[in-house]
Amino acid sequence: MKVIQEILKEQLANIYLIFTLARYDIKGKYQLHYLGAAWQYLSPALQILIYWFVFGIGIRGGQPVDGVPFIIWLLVGLIPWFFISPSIIQGANSVFTRISLVSKMKFPVSVLPSVTIVSNTFNFIVMLLILGILLVIYGINPGVYILQLPYYLISLFFFLFSITLLFSTISTIVRDFQLVLQSLTRMMLYLTPILWDMSRLPVSLVKILMLNPIFYLIEGFRKTFLGQGWFFNDLIYMSYFWITCILILYIGALVHMKFRKQFMDYI
Template sequence: MNLVGRILKEQSSNFHLILRLARYDMKGKYQLHYLGAVWQFLTPVIQVLLYWLVFGIGIRGGAPVHGVPFFAWLMVGLIPWFFISPSILQGSNSVYARVSLVSKMKFPVSILPTVTIISNSFQLIVMLVVLAFIFIVYGINPGLHILQLPYYLVSLFVFLFAVTLLGSTISTIVRDFQQALQAIMRMMVYLLPILWDQSRLPHVFQTILKLNPIYYLIEGFRNSFLGYAWFYDDWIYTLYFWVVTLLILLVGSVLHIKFRKKFIDYL
């Protein structure tokens, strides 16, 4: 646990550096494009429309999900996913992509995944504002359940940090890991109940889906925005999520501390 504390201390003591690098990263992504940062929102908008046409109009025929318009239900699931997927992929590649630039200076390499997460947070914030506007248009009132959204946001950031810390270490040592991760993330958008309703699945299959911590986060956003349940209603599943997340953080911290002085040797 001392290693976890060491990693977390590096994040807190370099917080201003993280924010500064995240701002530069966000500006640098699209500076050579004519539309600039607009692509950060144009791409997910195109994806949302495609998923809505295929799954909402094509497959469901426009039918609502538990009384909620499919488009609103779909957006609640896609918004965290549009943050989770690129953060995991980019965060897992962050050390490999930049370690050659910082290897000759005293630089806390563990903050590189965090920089990626913070950089992608701007898109999350804007899309949450857009979601609020959509809910106003549809007349959807989340009720008091929206008060638990900060909890799920904290859960989301902690999980992403744990996964990207571990992923960035493995990806630097074994480059095949990054390719496998990209394939897994492409499949996961269809395997998880982001685009479809899992309520009609047999209980055993729903239990299998819950083994993926991302399921907890996606459903948590729907519980918050659509007023389905409180996070403590299924306290066993909440406990499972935190045990898995903290275990990933522990393993990631141990491996990162062990190998980070040798990262440059794997380039």
């Protein structure tokens, strides 16, 4: 666990650097577009309308899910996904795209995935606030379950940091991995409970899909915003999630520390 401690110390010691680089990343991402940062919200809004029309109107015929309007049920799953998906893809590519710039200076390379996560966090927070307004408009009150939101946010950030640390190293060493990851991420959209209700699937199949940590996170956000249950109701599944994340972080830290000095050899 020494490698994990070393990686985490680098994040804490360079927290100001992480937020500074994230701020520049946000400014530079859309500066060449006429609508600028508005694309951060226009693109997800267009996708939401398409998914709502296809799955909500076309497939379900406008029927609610467990008494919840489909558009709200869909948003609670899609908003975390719009944060998870780009963070994983961009985070996996973060070391490769910047290593040539920082290779000649003493720079903590492990913070690069964190920069990507933080730069996507602002958009995520805004979308969560919009979701809160829509919940009020639709008269949906999560009640005391909203108190567990910090737990699921911590779980989300821990998972993203762990997975991007590992993937950024693999993607730098094996460039084909980035293309494979993009395909797998698109597939995950349909293999997690984001667009459709999995209660209709066989229990055995659902248990297989639950092995994906993203499944735990999406269901957790639905439990929180729709008032469907506490995170500690299923201690076995919660333990599985955290053990998996810690294992991913350990492997990611181990691989990163082993290859970080040779990153330039793979560029």
